[in-house]
Amino acid sequence: MNLLYLLDLIGTVAFAASGAWAGVRRGMDLFGVLVLGMVTAIGGGTLRDLLLGDLPPFCLRNEIYLWLPALVALLVFISHRFLPKIEHPLLYLDAVGLGTFVVIGTGKAIAFQTGPFGAVLMGVMTGTAGGVIRDILSNEVPLIMRREIYASACVIGGVLLVLLQWLPVPNDLALLLAAASVILLRILAIHFNWSLPKAT
Amino acid sequence: MNLLYLLDLIGTVAFAASGAWAGVRRGMDLFGVLVLGMVTAIGGGTLRDLLLGDLPPFCLRNEIYLWLPALVALLVFISHRFLPKIEHPLLYLDAVGLGTFVVIGTGKAIAFQTGPFGAVLMGVMTGTAGGVIRDILSNEVPLIMRREIYASACVIGGVLLVLLQWLPVPNDLALLLAAASVILLRILAIHFNWSLPKAT
Amino acid sequence: MNLLYLLDLIGTVAFAASGAWAGVRRGMDLFGVLVLGMVTAIGGGTLRDLLLGDLPPFCLRNEIYLWLPALVALLVFISHRFLPKIEHPLLYLDAVGLGTFVVIGTGKAIAFQTGPFGAVLMGVMTGTAGGVIRDILSNEVPLIMRREIYASACVIGGVLLVLLQWLPVPNDLALLLAAASVILLRILAIHFNWSLPKAT
Incomplete structure (x- = not known):
């Protein structure tokens, strides 16, 4: 899965940049910016590995997942x-990261024999928990709880991967299809400003 | 322990409803309401299983603990x-859940050979950590840190179970007695508006 | 390492006092003060043990780490x-705790075969995550993300220990040298009011 690994690293860079950028905008010092960048990039996958009991988590076993976001x-x-000039292109890389993280998380949970709900949950968590921790550390209501179909794209991607797992589809193709669906949905959501209904 | 399992499911429903209701009151979208409902219902037990090293946690092994709160x-x-019309009855179901979660948590910690303080701590955490995570995600100071003897009831229930463990009391009876004491204390606290002393 | 164990207990007391004090200043009730005191004292080491997969964490295996902060x-x-009269001396004990926690965390990570970045990260986390959880529970942006070189002292101490590990230095001496460097840096930072550059 070299393509998936490459997409994973692209996503790590994009998530680290968006986390660090959130720190800069809040006037944090160098340490705060490093923490927000790293937590955004590796927080989701780390929480997934904690819950699956696959310890130490991925980032402590392959330190490129520590060096890369720290450098970014x-x-x-x-x-x-x-x-600010590259904020818009970053959103596209962020979508690539989101799709990749979701399928990696769902795929890993399936390999760890969780049920279908658990597999989708682990995928959504891998894609979104880093951003949630970033927002908690910044003392804000997590963005994902308030706005946009960011999470819905993850849910759909995770469900798609679980369904494809039950069909005679090669594993690599299933991963790429599910990742592509998240990326596409996310980009469409940005363009057309989609959002979920709210309780009123 | 079929009665305990039934009480556990009732508690899961009550906690999920109160968590989701907190999301609705804050005007969150569907995803935010789902997250708050699920986190409130399963957050405490998940944190307990993480700390005891019993992974994956209960909710990934028996998916009824995922489907039920999501549905609620x-x-x-x-x-x-x-x-709003069922908010008051919900408080009673919430008390049932609290008592059940505390004795399940304390009982499990005892089975995992923690000391008495650790066993009480795991019980209190099982009963309260879901609500704490809900409040953190909503960007509020956790309710439990500010008001009422919600947590004290848990501490008393956990201590009672640890003590009963050392006496020749059948295990099932000890669990039910300790759970009943938490539920009773909690309902009395609601009725008489009890609270702990504050630092002044 | 009896000296290190003694320093560890001193640090636990100092961290518990600063956490409890934060609760008192915010007008929390007894339970809130207990939670903040305990979380500040044991949160960092607990998170480290979670990530290293060394479960249950240290505080559930040696209950002095529960009784001591609860009592404080x-x-x-x-x-x-x-x-208020002892707040200033407390800062010095806090520095002792910080240095000790960092070297214990980094040392343990090295023993668990993480890479150098992971080892420093585990040390910094052991020293600082308790305070971060305290601030999250108090609904504030973690102090460490905003101010002072508190964290930088931890990074330097962790890096120093990793480097000394590669030289023919006795392990005990390496631990004490690294701890002393953190303590000294921290005390100098308090005296001279050092801070990191901010993004402007």
Whole structure:
């Protein structure tokens, strides 16, 4: 799964940049920016590994998942004056990361023999929990609880992967199809400003 | 322990409803309501299983603990206009859940050979951590840190179970006595508006 | 390592007092003060043990790490009118705890075969995560994300220990040197009011 690994690293970079950027906008010091960048990039996968009991988590076993987001956060801190110009392209890389993280999480949960609900939950968590921890550390109501179909795209991707698992579809193809569906939905949601109904 | 399992499911429903209701009151979208409902219902037991190293946690092994709170949260989201009318009865079901969760948590910790303080702590955490995570996700100081003897009832129930463990009391009876004491204390606290002393 | 164990208990007392004190200042009730005191004292080490998969965590295996902070928090709650007078000496004990927690965390991670980045990360987390959880429960942006070189001292101590591990230095001496460097840096930072650059 070299393509999946490459997409995973792209997603890690994008998530780290968006987390670090959130720290810069709040006037945090270098340490705060590093923490927000790293937590956003690896928080979801770490929580998934904690819950699946696959310890130590992925980021402690392959340290590229620590060095890469730390480096990205450092770069964002140094060059933050130029970042607004790349904020829009970052949203697309963020969508790539979201789709990849969801299918990796759902796929791993299936391999760990969870049921279908648990598998989708682990996928959604892998894709979104990093951002939730970032928002908690910034003392804000997590963005995902308030706005947009960010999470719905993850749910659909996870459900699709679980369903494809039950059909005679090659595993690699299933992963790519599910990831692509999340990425596409996410990009469409950005373009058309979709949102879920609210309680009123 | 079929009675305990039934009480556990009742508690799961009550906690999910109160969590989802908190999301509705804050104007969250469907996803936010689902997350708050589920986290309130299964957060405490999940944290307990994480700390005891019993992984994956209960909710990933028996998916009724995922489907049930998700369904309840969905129902609350759809029918939330009618919920104020059942808010008061819900408090009683919530007390049932609290007592059950505490004795399940303390009993499990004892079975995992923790000391007495650890056993009480795991019980209190099983009963209260879901609500704490709900409040953190809603960006509020956890209710339990500010008001009422909600937590004290849990502590008393956990201590009682640890003590009964050392006496020649049948295990099932000890669990029911301890759960009943929490439920009774909690209902009395609601009726008489009891609270702990504050630092002044 | 009897000296290290003694320093660890001193740090536990200091962290518990600062956490409980934070609860008192926010007008919390006895339960809230206990929770903040305990979480500040044992939260970092518990998170480290969760991530390393060493479960149940240290505080559930040696209950002195539960009784001691609970007792300290109770004392702070009872005698809080006198605490402002000892706030300054507490800062020095807090520095001792910080240095000890960092080297214990980094040392344990090395023993668990993490890489160098992971080892430093576990050390920093052991020293700081308790305070972060305290601030999250108090609904504040974690202090460490906003101010001072508190965390930088931890990073330097962790890096120093990792480097000393690669040299022919006795393990005990390496631990003490690294702990002393954190303690010294922290005390100098308090005296000279050092801080990291901010994004502007």
